[in-house]
Amino acid sequence: MPADFDASAFLSDAKYAFTTLQAAWDKNDISTLRTMMTDEMLTEIRQQLQEREQHTGGAHNHTEVAALDAKLLGIEDTGSEWMASVEFSGMIKEDPSQSPGPFREVWNMTKPKDGTAGWLVAGLQALN
Secondary structure, three states: OOOOOOHHHHHHHHHHHHHHHHHHHHHOOHHHHHHHEOHHHHHHHHHHHHHHHHHHOOOOOOOEEEEEEEEEEEEEEOOOEEEEEEEEEEEEEOOOOOOOEEEEEEEEEEEEOOOOOOOEEEEEEEOO
């Protein structure tokens, strides 16, 4: 674990990243997504956004995050980077005509040890 790692501040920043990335996803905001994701993750998300656009005709999403919790599952030394796994859970609403429903996701976030960048989302996995 990095010597200066503050788990509480990290989780607070991770929750901010979650809501910011959700809003950027909803608006197809590639420039914001680019600043918060690894290149590989951005490529995957761009593909998902293109597929969504084909199905919706370009209509934007509107996601309401009604409740959000974050739990640090662990940090791993991968050699040149730190990789943190965070479990997000809570209540989310993507359809204005429905009530919020529960969700659980694990995000892997990486940060170069040389300090050239901050934490970036490197992977996402829905758990339910």
